[in-house]
Amino acid sequence: MVDSDHSNMQCSICLSDQPINSVKLPCNHIFCFLCIKGHQQSDYGDSCPMCRAFISADVINNMKLSDVIDVTESDCEYQWMYRGVRGGWWKYDTSSNSELEDLYNEWMISQHSDYDSDLDSYASDDPVPEILIGATHFEIDFNRMRQINRDTKYARPIKRIKSDKLDEFGGIIKGISGLSARN
Numbered sequence: 686m687v688d689s690d691h692s693n694m695q696c697s698i699c700l701s702d703q704p705i706n707s708v709k710l711p712c713n714h715i716f717c718f719l720c721i722k723g724h725q726q727s728d729y730g731d732s733c734p735m736c737r738a739f740i741s742a743d744v745i746n747n748m749k750l751s752d753v754i755d756v757t758e759s760d761c762e763y764q765w766m767y768r769g770v771r772g773g774w775w776k777y778d779t780s781s782n783s784e785l786e787d788l789y790n791e792w793m794i795s796q797h798s799d800y801d802s803d804l805d806s807y808a809s810d811d812p813v814p815e816i817l818i819g820a821t822h823f824e825i826d827f828n829r830m831r832q833i834n835r836d837t838k839y840a841r842p843i844k845r846i847k848s849d850k851l852d853e854f855g856g857i858i859k860g861i862s863g864l865s866a867r868n
């Protein structure tokens with residue numbers, strides 16, 4: 686392979702030269718954490734997309750923030766978070782975070798334009814905001830601040846907090862998108 690340094694840093698799943706929260710598999714191939722997590726749910730999930738080496742599910746399930754080669758920090762004014770299954774809050778990865786913020790701003794504008802003062806309610810014919818994280822589609826309910834797994838309908842609370850107010854956030858922040866900050 687030519688220019689191995691460069692090709693090492695590309696995620697072969699999303700083809701980005703700047704993988705988000707890049708992790709290295711035992712075979713030394715590098716992917717965005719959410720890309721390889723999404724791949725894990727596919728029919729070929731137990732093998733590396735590059736070299737077909739076997740990947741134990743534990744390798745990906747047990748990855749922590751400390752395994753990330755280069756943690757991608759968000760420079761967004763707001764940080765979005767979702768509730769963990771066992772409590773606490775996970776930050777969304779920087780890409781999903783920007784996407785959520787954009788959707789939220791679009792939603793806010795549509796809410797104002799759709800407001801029907803006679804009915805004292807909002808029009809509901811707008812498409813449901815949706816984001817794709819890894820291989821999973823989530824519907825976002827900004828009214829009730831929830832993300833809903835489109836397939837399982839499992840809903841989790843979400844939050845939007847000013848990035849510079851995160852220190853004052855009373856809840857426990859566990860890490861980023863399933864990557865635990867704890868070792």
Ligand SMILES: [Zn+2]
Nearest residue numbers: 696699717720
């Ligand atoms: Zn990727």
Ligand SMILES: [Zn+2]
Nearest residue numbers: 712714733736
């Ligand atoms: Zn590999």
